[in-house]
Amino acid sequence: xxxxxxxxxxxxxxxxxxxxxxxxxxxxxxxxxxxxxxxxxxxxxxxxxxxxxxxxxxxxxxxxxxxxxxxxxxxxxxxxxxxxxxxxxxxxxxxxxxxxxxxxxxxxxxxxxxxxxxxxxxxxxxxxxxxxxxxxxxxxxxxxxxxxxxxxxxxxxxxxxxxxxxxxxxxxxxxxxxxxxxxxxxxxxxxxxxxxxxxxxxxxxxxxxxxxxxxx
Amino acid sequence: xxxxxxxxxxxxxxxxxxxxxxxxxxxxxxxxxxxxxxxxxxxxxxxxxxxxxxxxxxxxxxxxxxxxxxxxxxxxxxxxxxxxxxxxxxxxxxxxxxxxxxxxxxxxxxxxxxxxxxxxxxxxxxxxxxxxxxxxxxxxxxxxxxxxxxxxxxxxxxxxxxxxxxxxxxxxxxxxxxxxxxxxxxxxxxxxxxxxxxxxxxxxxxxxxxxxxxxx
DNA sequence: TTTTAATGACTGACTGGTCAGTAAGTATAG
DNA sequence: CTATACTTACTGACCAGTCAGTCATTAAAA
Numbered sequence: 001x002x003x004x005x006x007x008x009x010x011x012x013x014x015x016x017x018x019x020x021x022x023x024x025x026x027x028x029x030x031x032x033x034x035x036x037x038x039x040x041x042x043x044x045x046x047x048x049x050x051x052x053x054x055x056x057x058x059x060x061x062x063x064x065x066x067x068x069x070x071x072x073x074x075x076x077x078x079x080x081x082x083x084x085x086x087x088x089x090x091x092x093x094x095x096x097x098x099x100x101x102x103x104x105x106x107x108x109x110x111x112x113x114x115x116x117x118x119x120x121x122x123x124x125x126x127x128x129x130x131x132x133x134x135x136x137x138x139x140x141x142x143x144x145x146x147x148x149x150x151x152x153x154x155x156x157x158x159x160x161x162x163x164x165x166x167x168x169x170x171x172x173x174x175x176x177x178x179x180x181x182x183x184x185x186x187x188x189x190x191x192x193x194x195x196x197x198x199x200x201x202x203x204x205x206x207x208x209x210x211x212x213x214x215x216x
Numbered sequence: 217x218x219x220x221x222x223x224x225x226x227x228x229x230x231x232x233x234x235x236x237x238x239x240x241x242x243x244x245x246x247x248x249x250x251x252x253x254x255x256x257x258x259x260x261x262x263x264x265x266x267x268x269x270x271x272x273x274x275x276x277x278x279x280x281x282x283x284x285x286x287x288x289x290x291x292x293x294x295x296x297x298x299x300x301x302x303x304x305x306x307x308x309x310x311x312x313x314x315x316x317x318x319x320x321x322x323x324x325x326x327x328x329x330x331x332x333x334x335x336x337x338x339x340x341x342x343x344x345x346x347x348x349x350x351x352x353x354x355x356x357x358x359x360x361x362x363x364x365x366x367x368x369x370x371x372x373x374x375x376x377x378x379x380x381x382x383x384x385x386x387x388x389x390x391x392x393x394x395x396x397x398x399x400x401x402x403x404x405x406x407x408x409x410x411x412x413x414x415x416x417x418x419x420x421x422x423x424x425x426x427x428x429x430x431x432x
Numbered sequence: 433t434t435t436t437a438a439t440g441a442c443t444g445a446c447t448g449g450t451c452a453g454t455a456a457g458t459a460t461a462g
Numbered sequence: 463c464t465a466t467a468c469t470t471a472c473t474g475a476c477c478a479g480t481c482a483g484t485c486a487t488t489a490a491a492a
Contacts, residue, residue: 164415207423
């Protein structure tokens with residue numbers, strides 16, 4: 001990774017763009033190797049700068065880690081909440097849109113590393129874990145719960161245990177996204193979402209709907 | 217001071233029992249802090265010995281890690297395969313027995329740390345990941361696939377995409393087991409399996425059965 | 433010239449791995 | 463029973479390598 005062929009190779013360059021480049025590099029390395037096994041020199045190299053530059057933007061490895069977690073996901077939550085408002089009168093389409101949207105914006109992207117990282121490091125960063133739980137997990141669950149409750153009220157879905165069912169619904173998506181960043185080499189077949197996702201929606205919506213008949 | 221020279225020794229001198237004590241200590245620390253962040257001195261201390269003793273039984277940190285992974289899970293696989301043979305003429309009970317058995321023997325125990333560890337470290341130990349994939353994941357999937365196929369043949373289950381559905385079926389169990397070792401502090405409520413598991417079986421079996429109505 | 437982005441050699445703390453030494457136990461002799 | 467020589471599970475101080483974090487220096491930009 002050399003500097004792009006801009007006019008200046010040193011000195012003031014791209015102060016505004018640096019933090020994002022660094023967090024992107026850090027995310028992919030943290031997701032691949034884990035937090036402790038990732039060297040900051042490697043993060044900096046992947047972002048095209050030196051280690052010292054990294055410390056101009058982040059106070060410590062832990063601060064970089066927190067930035068990776070919070071910056072990547074929070075914008076997505078807001079879009080999810082907008083989707084909710086747009087489709088609240090068609091709960092089954094809404095539910096599918098939320099779940100598919102999560103897959104498209106997080107699960108199938110580099111951001112899939114964020115849930116993997118939080119699971120691996122929650123015990124090492126309890127304060128960050130609590131923040132993530134409240135600002136991401138709880139808000140995400142509230143969206144799915146809302147869709148589920150609307151669907152039950154309208155008689156589309158069976159009257160299931162809503163909070164527990166929300167977790168069951170999300171689990172296959174989350175695990176697939178993690179799986180792809182871990183076992184893709186061994187298990188290329190299972191990591192093809194074009195086969196997995198239809199089977200997922202089919203099984204879940206069949207289990208949820210009052211009427212057994214449903215199209216994909 | 218004379219001590220009983222019987223086979224059940226006390227205090228020092230427990231060559232036979234040490235490896236298991238060390239792998240148990242290592243599993244709980246690896247699962248809590250991650251592989252790289254776990255210090256061997258702490259593993260040894262938790263097992264009640266010194267660091268030097270650890271090296272009498274394992275050649276390196278990596279060798280200890282491999283022992284943790286392989287020793288814990290392989291015995292469980294064999295029991296699962298025995299269950300399969302015992303119930304092959306009642307596919308719906310068989311499926312539930314396999315999934316519930318996984319939960320009881322792995323998901324709800326300390327061994328839940330093993331899948332968490334393999335997911336976190338697969339990219340750092342590709343050779344071990346391949347072994348795990350072939351000896352644990354593939355064999356486990358084969359069991360669930362077998363139960364699913366038997367049920368479809370007998371007309372109990374809908375004709376779903378079997379390999380993809382197997383993954384969807386396993387995912388909520390695996391993710392819950394991992395969740396409990398990561399977010400239990402933040403999310404005590406979601407980690408209560410007595411609420412989660414019934415909702416899981418209800419949703420999955422409702423989605424799978426040909427007839428929509430069924431008791432848990 | 434002054435300011436500021438960027439560098440990379442350096443350091444200090446930490447940890448995987450080693451090994452000379454300790455002591456509990458055993459065997460044999462006297 | 464005592465003494466002596468031997469075995470071995472175990473210890474912990476130590477070494478060598480690694481890496482997060484620092485800072486004097488450099489060079490482009492203003």
